[in-house]
Amino acid sequence: MVARHRAKRNANGEGGVYRRADGRWEGKFFVDTPDGLRKRISVYGDTERDALNELNKLRDQRRRGIPVATTTLTVAEYMSYWLEQIAAPSIRRTTYATYEGDVRLHIVPGIGKRQLKRLQASDIRAWLSELRTKCQCCAHGRDAARKKPRCCALANPECCQAFLSASSIRHILRVLRAALQDAVDEELLSRNVARLVQLRVTDDRKVRSFTRAEALRFLEAAEQHRLYALWAVALTMGLRRGEALGLAWADVDLGEGRLTIRQALHRVDGQLRLDPVKTDASIAVLPIPTPLVTILRGHRKRQLQERFTAGSRWRETGLVFTTSHGSFIEPRNANRMFHQLCEKANVPQLRVHDLRHSCATLLFTMGVQPATVQRILRHSSITVTTGTYVEVIEAVQRDALDSMGSLFAHVGDGSTSPLSSKTGPLSSKLSSNGSE
Template identity: 65%
Template sequence: MSVGTPEPSRGRKRANGEGHIRQRRDGRYEAQVFVSTADGGRKRVSVYGKSWDDCHDELIKLQDQERRGIPAVTTTMTVGEYMTYWLREIAEPGIRRTTYTTYEGAVRLHIVPGIGRRKLKALQAAHIRTWLNGLGKVCQCCAQGKDEARKVPRCCAKPRPACCRDHLSSPSIRHLLRVLRAALQAAVDEDLLTRNAARQVRLRGSDKRKERAFTAAEARQLLGAAREHRLYALWAVALAVGLRRGEALGLRWADVDLAGRRLTVRQALHRVDGALRLEDVKTDASAATIPLPRPLVAVLTEHRTRQLEERSEAGKDWQDTGLVFTTKLGGPIEPRNVNRMFATLCERAKVRPVRVHDLRHSCATLLFTMGVDAATVQRVLRHSSLAVTTGTYLEVIERVQRDAVDKMDAFFPADDDSEEA
């Protein structure tokens, strides 16, 4: 051992897992220690250093990760093994269950099948880019065998297969990249990786979804066509006060004050882990009391009367959920069925086919065009900050501002090209 190199104490026996440092024939120092792996097992790994001190520092770092419950990244650890650990230990305890469900689906259906076998330490931006670029060309129905679970064979499972070309959209692919970035950044933060390869990947187009909203004329046309629909009040609430789909379906009569013209958003209905559940709203700011416009009070009053009639007709079969929007037997409404009903409604109203969530964007756009200030729109939509509101609807705000500035034309005389004789 070279002069000045500290040596470990020889007066005691090393504890199990403490590690052992020795000098190799090539002059480097090596330490071996048993650590936990992502799959919950134990494995002996080695760390190296040019000096005893360097090797000891690496050993201490590994032992510190072990004490914190962080799995060791070995040369054999795959992306799939790490993603499993990330979902279980990092993502699931810290996010809403509905968000976790989308993350789990992204990992299970796309990330693991696509790059799960690659070694975590060897993952490069080129690997990620090639995988993402290929996703848009692969039919997901074929890749995931969706037809196998269907009672009635479609496309791939027909006697004469016919590909339905169920390709992932650009927003879906960008979502996968965001999930992978978050997972790899956690690995960097825990000193499992030195860099986040996913941050080096850029996809075509913007990560920001272009919001689609109804014009005032389209909104009136939609509500006119929905007037006789038993869930007319649902579409009216979503459009008038910008409730999210889950928030509207989770709204209870106990949270609606028709006399005081206000409602309180406390919970949302989602399908989670195969069952319909009432969950906390998206953020702390989402839980708030919203004023109701007078016409909406009349709509909800009429809806309440119709629901009481349905309750009387159902008799003992009625499910007393206390929800504002229910099935004809009082049960919660399947969110996917709302999507189908809304698509049919848009077709009947002869308006652009948009998502149910775009009724929320329509609410914001219509408020801005009516001259409502951004701070008020923020409170109605219950965004976490004013920056979220202005950032999301920047194009709408700029358009309204241009229209307002154009009105200054009234103060200027019209150009007169005629010359006085």
């Protein structure tokens, strides 16, 4: 008796393909949904091969741990997956914290309940329009968390109108575009609808910086501060707040007069930590101005005295700027000290980051070329430099062209124009050619 050969069957859960009564081919497959459940879904094709191809795509997605776009997959569920599985492994932790904040505070509350596959460009436009006019303090209950309410949580609530800036809204849209593009690349979506949305809003905010006179008053007021060197370094070398607070003595060569920028101090996940600087382009070796070398030597001497006084309480971090016990300086405390110095110096209340803008502005007003300013500030391209400080550059160009007015100092005083003088070379040439 000849043994009968049974057709090979797929393992349980691997899915199968069969022909429907209407002639189309259908494949069924169990997938893992983002909420941790298993769901059986169907794929279709005009031929058996088409249905098998669709089924194989689902198998590949499950193998790679990609959530399958079932009808229950929402924007919020996908953004959670995107943050943890795609964004987190490929970006810096500080960048991740920014993305996570955009998702948690803006994207999920705004469009999180919409189904990923049904999200339209019109949905995104409507959400962004609402975002522009929504007070963030009111929306997130920030005033209620304060010990002394100032606006929304008062007995008679007052909106403080803490609206998002245009640059913040653009950043939120960029995060959404990046996430949806990854969904397209992983074949969860057929197109990125966020790319169809264009923002035509501009910031009324301009780059704020100290004038030369204000910078001098600020440095004079800061001269007796224990962190005078911090403010001097940030202003004269254009360091970001985190870069200045994360500067290590191992990266400062006072003998050669140069420092290396390679790390920054940030509060991430509730803890202060040192991370590599913003980008590879931000790593640089910069010369230290001679007066600043003297200031840093004095700061080093003062820090050694503090270390001796602290004794066993001293925490060795190796950083240039620390607390009196050697610990990291909390960035928010740096902000408070800076605002106190601004008040003492009677200068505008800027941000610590605006010391970087002040450095660039002062360099431009001293006639330094944009390419040199770019290298000092370590921008990724000269376009970033000229785009950020376009108004400053235009003002410098205007002053330069106004200086050309000295050529016309005689205009209006009754004297003869040099161009019309018969003794001038140009008028002589014109006279000789008068017959023509």
